Amino acid sequence: MTGRAAGPADPGGLAVRVIPCLDVDGGRVVKGVNFAGLRDAGDPVELARRYDAEGADELVFLDITASSAGRDTTYDVVRRTAEEVFIPLTVGGGVRSVDDVDRLLRAGADKVGVNTAAIERPELLTEIGDRFGAQVLVLSVDARRTAGSATTGSGFEITTHGGRVGTGLDAVAWARRAASDGVGEILLNSMDADGTRTGFDLELIAQVRAAVTVPVVASGGAGRPADFPAAVAAGADAVLAASVFHFGQLRVAEVKDAIAGAGYAVRR
Amino acid sequence: MAPRVVVLDHGSGNLRSAERALSRVGADVTVSADPRAAREADGLVVPGVGAFAACMQGLGRVGAVEIVCGRASAGRPVLGICVGMQVLFDAGLEHGVDTAGIGALPGTVERLDAPVLPHMGWNTVHSAHGSTLFAGVEHERFYFVHSYGVRHWPAAAEPRTGSARVSWAEHGAPFVAAVEVGALAATQFHPEKSGAAGARMLANWVGTL
Numbered sequence: 001m002t003g004r005a006a007g008p009a010d011p012g013g014l015a016v017r018v019i020p021c022l023d024v025d026g027g028r029v030v031k032g033v034n035f036a037g038l039r040d041a042g043d044p045v046e047l048a049r050r051y052d053a054e055g056a057d058e059l060v061f062l063d064i065t066a067s068s069a070g071r072d073t074t075y076d077v078v079r080r081t082a083e084e085v086f087i088p089l090t091v092g093g094g095v096r097s098v099d100d101v102d103r104l105l106r107a108g109a110d111k112v113g114v115n116t117a118a119i120e121r122p123e124l125l126t127e128i129g130d131r132f133g134a135q136v137l138v139l140s141v142d143a144r145r146t147a148g149s150a151t152t153g154s155g156f157e158i159t160t161h162g163g164r165v166g167t168g169l170d171a172v173a174w175a176r177r178a179a180s181d182g183v184g185e186i187l188l189n190s191m192d193a194d195g196t197r198t199g200f201d202l203e204l205i206a207q208v209r210a211a212v213t214v215p216v217v218a219s220g221g222a223g224r225p226a227d228f229p230a231a232v233a234a235g236a237d238a239v240l241a242a243s244v245f246h247f248g249q250l251r252v253a254e255v256k257d258a259i260a261g262a263g264y265a266v267r268r
Numbered sequence: 269m270a271p272r273v274v275v276l277d278h279g280s281g282n283l284r285s286a287e288r289a290l291s292r293v294g295a296d297v298t299v300s301a302d303p304r305a306a307r308e309a310d311g312l313v314v315p316g317v318g319a320f321a322a323c324m325q326g327l328g329r330v331g332a333v334e335i336v337c338g339r340a341s342a343g344r345p346v347l348g349i350c351v352g353m354q355v356l357f358d359a360g361l362e363h364g365v366d367t368a369g370i371g372a373l374p375g376t377v378e379r380l381d382a383p384v385l386p387h388m389g390w391n392t393v394h395s396a397h398g399s400t401l402f403a404g405v406e407h408e409r410f411y412f413v414h415s416y417g418v419r420h421w422p423a424a425a426e427p428r429t430g431s432a433r434v435s436w437a438e439h440g441a442p443f444v445a446a447v448e449v450g451a452l453a454a455t456q457f458h459p460e461k462s463g464a465a466g467a468r469m470l471a472n473w474v475g476t477l
Binding site: 014106 | 282284285288289292317318319322383384385386387388389390391392409411413414415438439458460461462463464466467
């Protein structure tokens, strides 16, 4: 809506989505945020508004709150965000039951990300899909390359606890299974690349892309604008980043320019 | 006075966004399952996510099939969104099961044919000439999330399509993105999640009430 005309002409069709991710703890954004002109850089609602104005196509809130009392504030944050920001909002982190999903959707989330609980109890995916439809269900996969004696067919394993604990389960096979169980989207986070700013794990993206027909969101490793079109070329339908946006290292518009420059459609 | 809009609560997903987006463009909005409120509102919004059959069941529970048909024949505006649009058609074919729809619009909802489904994200729309909904936002993208859609629109001989304005989008193959006919308006995408373009579209609709 800004009318910017950088890069080649819009080829039309479905746009590659650019998605900022916010880590929220007890209703506050954690990890530093370095935006000029914010009244309260820790307020997820204000940041959500800011990213919306900058042209973000969706937002992800990752709730890392440990205490259940703190989790109540998450619903309040989702509620306040949905009242002001009119782009899709995915909320993940600590979702363990159909009731958790119901509460988040009622608060105003459009999609809900499920991670560890589905590894422990895969039926949860079908339960959520049957009740609310596949379109609300995002499988969040924290994958890393296997090392030492732990090997999987794909060379990638699922991790839990923010990448600290390896499960020995094949990450690509897990994505394939979840997609056939009715997950509507895969949020694919490379724990090896996460925080390095050296680019997405393109091999991981390509393997999961080949294994599923649902949209794949690439996450982990974004550093330069050119990293984003590379992830799209590897098969990502959407690209997600956190710290490069929060610290003002990259703007959403720059990322879109890079993606458009490579010939893909973006929303302006 | 602000037009009174009821967002029909038939147990389907996130209604808060639709409520807030419509309020923001000046409507007096109530989220309600009350049949009387739904009949008497200046405009009725029928949201919907998930499966066609489940949505029809939810609508059946609140008596909405008769309400939508009654409003359409009386020329009282209805806006269907996403699966709330799909159920306005004759039938939905999901997982090999054929479910009767409301039948206010001609056609069948079937699985899209594309390498990646759901069709999720911001897509362009070829808006119908003379569309009221798309006035001023003819060239914007809107947010879609669905795996099913209406891929064939019957010939003009069909009485229900007489003056219909049909807008198309493409994912793998063309499908109906929006329909405007008489008092019925419907979008496959989510105007309430489509940022400023969606707000303009909702304002266009509220302007008809």
